[in-house]
Amino acid sequence: MRPSKLLLPLLTLIISAGALGACGSSKAGSPSAAAVSGTSITIKNFAFSPASLSVSPGARLTVHNEDAATHTVTSVSNAFNTGNVAPGATVTFTAPTTPGTYAYIxxxxQFMHGTLVVT
Ligand SMILES: [Cu+2]
Known part of the structure; x- marks a missing residue:
């Protein structure tokens, strides 16, 4: 077994996780995971669904928390932030008006990751 085959994806994961605190304006990387069009994000089992959501600029978005834990949807570039979403609660927030790809956690x-694609 060649460890290098395992190391590269792992390293990429660590790097992208570490880059969260840095400037999020990079347009590098192809959109591998296809963004799903819609206006709602569901949180379940400590994961955002869809992981990548495509929305219109300034769209009104709904976040529904189906977990028994409190979560937030917080842009890593401070473009949006729902604040605490209590278990079972539904909140709304406004998507950025500037097209782009917005990572959120x-x-x-903070291991929970999602992407909002404004097009
Ligand atoms: Cu959470």
Whole structure:
């Protein structure tokens, strides 16, 4: 078994996780995971669904938390932030008006990642 085959994806993961605090304006990388069009994000089992959501500029978006834990939808570039979404709660927020790809996390569980694509 060649460790290098395993190391590269792992390294990429670590690098992208570490880049969260840095400037999020990079347009590098192809959109590998196809963004799903819609206006709602569901949080379940400590994951955002869809992981990548495509929306119109300034769209009104709904976040529904189906977990028993509180979560947030927080842009890593401070473009939007729902604040705490209590278990079972539904909140809304406004998508950025500037087209682009916006990574977001849950501030409480920062391993939770999602992407908002404004087109
Ligand atoms: Cu969370």
């Amino acid at each position: 849950c501030m409480i569980h």
